[in-house]
Amino acid sequence: MPIRRTRKKSSAIITLPTDTELVGIVFHISPASNYTIFPEYAKGLHAWFLNQVRQTNPELSTYLHDGESEKPFTISRLQGKFLSNDAKLQLAADSNYQWYVSALSSRLVAWMADWLQNLPKTIELHNAPLQIKSVEIAHPATTYKKLLENKKAKNTLSLSYISPTSFRRKKHHFPLPLPFNIFQSYLRRWNDFSNLPVEQDTFLEWVDENVIIQRHQISTTRVPGGKRGLVTGFTGAVEFGLGKEASKEPEYVNLYRALGKLAPYCGTGHKTTFGLGQTRLGWLIEEEKIEVVSPQELLANRIAQITEILMSKQKRTGGSRAISVCQKRAAIMARRETGESLQDIATDLDIPYETVKTYVKLTRKMLAES
Numbered sequence: 001m002p003i004r005r006t007r008k009k010s011s012a013i014i015t016l017p018t019d020t021e022l023v024g025i026v027f028h029i030s031p032a033s034n035y036t037i038f039p040e041y042a043k044g045l046h047a048w049f050l051n052q053v054r055q056t057n058p059e060l061s062t063y064l065h066d067g068e069s070e071k072p073f074t075i076s077r078l079q080g081k082f083l084s085n086d087a088k089l090q091l092a093a094d095s096n097y098q099w100y101v102s103a104l105s106s107r108l109v110a111w112m113a114d115w116l117q118n119l120p121k122t123i124e125l126h127n128a129p130l131q132i133k134s135v136e137i138a139h140p141a142t143t144y145k146k147l148l149e150n151k152k153a154k155n156t157l158s159l160s161y162i163s164p165t166s167f168r169r170k171k172h173h174f175p176l177p178l179p180f181n182i183f184q185s186y187l188r189r190w191n192d193f194s195n196l197p198v199e200q201d202t203f204l205e206w207v208d209e210n211v212i213i214q215r216h217q218i219s220t221t222r223v224p225g226g227k228r229g230l231v232t233g234f235t236g237a238v239e240f241g242l243g244k245e246a247s248k249e250p251e252y253v254n255l256y257r258a259l260g261k262l263a264p265y266c267g268t269g270h271k272t273t274f275g276l277g278q279t280r281l282g283w284l285i286e287e288e289k290i291e292v293v294s295p296q297e298l299l300a301n302r303i304a305q306i307t308e309i310l311m312s313k314q315k316r317t318g319g320s321r322a323i324s325v326c327q328k329r330a331a332i333m334a335r336r337e338t339g340e341s342l343q344d345i346a347t348d349l350d351i352p353y354e355t356v357k358t359y360v361k362l363t364r365k366m367l368a369e370s
Contacts, residue, residue: 014116016141020109021193022265024102024139025116027123027132029078031091035128038088038340039299040224042077042275043348044126049075049101052120057111064108070192072105074267077163077275088338091128099123100138100278102265105193109141126344139264144194147258155242155253156214157260160284164223164233165269165277175220175234179211180204182240182268185277186259189266203252210246211256214239217285222300224331225271230300233269233276237283299334306330309370310363332356333363 016023037044054061064071080097083090091097103109116135123130159182167174167181174181184204191197218236225231240260246253260281267277310326328349335345346356 014135014137016109016113019106019143020113020141021106021143022102022104022139022147022262023109023112023137023141024100024265025112025135026138027099027101028134028136029097029099029123029130029132030094031097031128031130032093034083034093035091035125036088037091037125037128038335038338040335040348041089041125041128042075045075045077045099045123046274048123048125049073052115053111056115060107060111070104070189071273072103072108072193074100074102074104074265074272074278075275076100076278091130096133097130102139102267104189104266144190144196144258144262147261148196148254150257150261153257155246155257157240157257158237158281158283159240159260159263159268160237160280160282161218161235161268161277162280162284163276163278164221164231164235165279166231166233166271167269173232175232177213177216177218177234177238179213179240180208182238183207183211183256183259185268186262186266190259190262198255203255206246206249206252207256210243210249210252212241212243214241222304223276224299224303224335225274225276230303230327230331231271231276237285239283299338302334302337303327303330306333306363306367310366312370313366329359329363332359333367336360 014025050061050065053064064073076099078091078097078099081092081095083092101112103112119132119135121132123132161177165175165177167185169181184200184207187198187200187203191200216236216238218234218238220232220234222230222232242253242256246256263279264281266272268279269277271277307326307330310330311323314322314326332345332349336342342356342360343353345351346353349356
């Protein structure tokens with residue numbers, strides 16, 4: 001089989017078969033100094049990655065940013081030791097951190113293989129340059145067809161959700177690992193990128209009837225994210241199994257197993273291109289691999305607190321518009337309190353600078369009066 005070779009900065013070689021459709025890589029990175037970063041730093045990693053694509057393939061970058069289909073990549077948040085600094089995060093000088101990037105389509109894999117041959121020396125994360133020490137394979141290069149081939153796999157499937165994971169349901173976040181939601185999430189990616197599409201409704205009906213949760217250990221948390229400021233998600237581990245009637249549809253049993261193997265590549269739920277929904281095979285709780293998010297939770301709690309104060313001052317509190325406006329103003333105010341600049345907030349939320357400035361002024365006045 002033809003082999004595409006790429007070089008790591010450490011001079012080791014990453015080899016990707018030319019038919020690769022799925023791969024996950026991990027960057028080992030280190031800051032030269034202590035750097036303070038904001039809890040929503042994953043947006044900076046997202047922007048840096050898209051800019052890397054844009055520099056050599058603008059058309060692909062536009063598709064990744066604006067395409068209406070599922071996104072053919074995921075990124076993680078940084079994994080490693082953080083120093084807590086109120087509602088901020090501090091990267092420790094010379095400490096090692098890991099950053100995961102996965103590609104879900106042959107088109108993106110082809111770009112990534114070339115990119116890895118000429119990586120920049122640093123990841124520029126908003127005034128916190130991170131030196132790339134090395135890069136290696138995290139999730140093996142494979143194809144969607146190969147995920148279907150292991151028909152002797154067990155029907156018990158354990159998955160660990162190491163960063164907050166959530167779904168969208170009726171315009172709200174839904175932080176529960178119901179089998180229907182879990183496998184719908186994976187099937188959407190499968191149907192978009194595998195060239196082996198499956199009729200969604202009938203498979204998900206089978207999932208609803210036959211996939212069961214055998215055990216779980218999860219907790220919920222709120223983290224900053226989105227224009228409304230907060231995302232409620234779950235972390236932990238879940239063990240899925242199949243009921244007795246499941247074997248009547250062997251093709252669906254095989255797809256269920258394949259989607260489980262797809263999970264580490266595609267992540268789970270929404271906002272997987274901003275570090276949420278990071279998923280691993282196996283029950284990893286005992287190994288303490290669940291992401292620590294206390295500074296993010298601190299900011300999320302502050303957003304919720306400000307939202308409650310703003311809502312108490314609304315003359316009409318029943319409408320969704322009032323809630324949305326209060327949440328947006330609260331998110332802006334809480335981020336400003338951490339020291340984030342008005343311009344950065346305006347750019348991130350795609351809101352005019354003067355509007356953000358006015359929101360902060362009005363919110364600060366309301367807080368002073370409360």
